[in-house]
Amino acid sequence: MTQRTLVLIKPDAVRRGLVGDVLSRYEAKGLTLVAMELRSIDAQLADTHYAEHVDQPWYPPLREFAVSGPLVALVLEGDEAISVVRALNGATDGRVAAPGTVRGDLSLSNRENLVHASDSEESAAREMALWFPNL
Numbered sequence: 001m002t003q004r005t006l007v008l009i010k011p012d013a014v015r016r017g018l019v020g021d022v023l024s025r026y027e028a029k030g031l032t033l034v035a036m037e038l039r040s041i042d043a044q045l046a047d048t049h050y051a052e053h054v055d056q057p058w059y060p061p062l063r064e065f066a067v068s069g070p071l072v073a074l075v076l077e078g079d080e081a082i083s084v085v086r087a088l089n090g091a092t093d094g095r096v097a098a099p100g101t102v103r104g105d106l107s108l109s110n111r112e113n114l115v116h117a118s119d120s121e122e123s124a125a126r127e128m129a130l131w132f133p134n135l
């Protein structure tokens with residue numbers, strides 16, 4: 001089934017010059033780029049995007065990270081794109097993520113883990129409407 005998913009290449013990836021590396025993995029996999037924008041976000045957008053996590057004890061430092069510099073927001077399309085992109089990204093914690101994944105190859109952190117991707121059809125719809133309302 002063809003799906004669309006919302007991806008963020010987070011501020012750590014932009015700072016480290018890894019946007020091209022990350023993007024090339026999605027492209028090489030065969031996913032189609034539908035939208036892409038370099039954005040600097042405020043705390044309000046961070047809170048809305050991470051609504052499910054705002055009460056976590058680790059949310060304040062996550063919010064600081066999310067607003068710490070520009071990020072790249074994009075929408076990818078392809079067969080089973082939601083689960084395919086999650087698999088390419090790897091487990092949340094870069095210290096344990098499998099080699100071969102974005103996080104497993106390039107992150108040593110449970111917070112600064114380079115990428116976000118929608119985790120379900122519902123969250124993809126919500127996040128695409130939030131980040132790309134005109135899509």
Ligand code: CDP
Pocket residue numbers: 053058061062091092110111112113115116117119
């Ligand atoms: O991004 P993913 O869906 O894999 O993980 P999540 O559990 O939905 O958490 C969202 C984001 O919060 C993670 O990608 C991390 O950047 C951050 N996080 C954190 O800062 N500290 C934690 N203990 C867990 C997650």
Ligand code: MG
Pocket residue numbers: 119
């Ligand atoms: Mg998540």
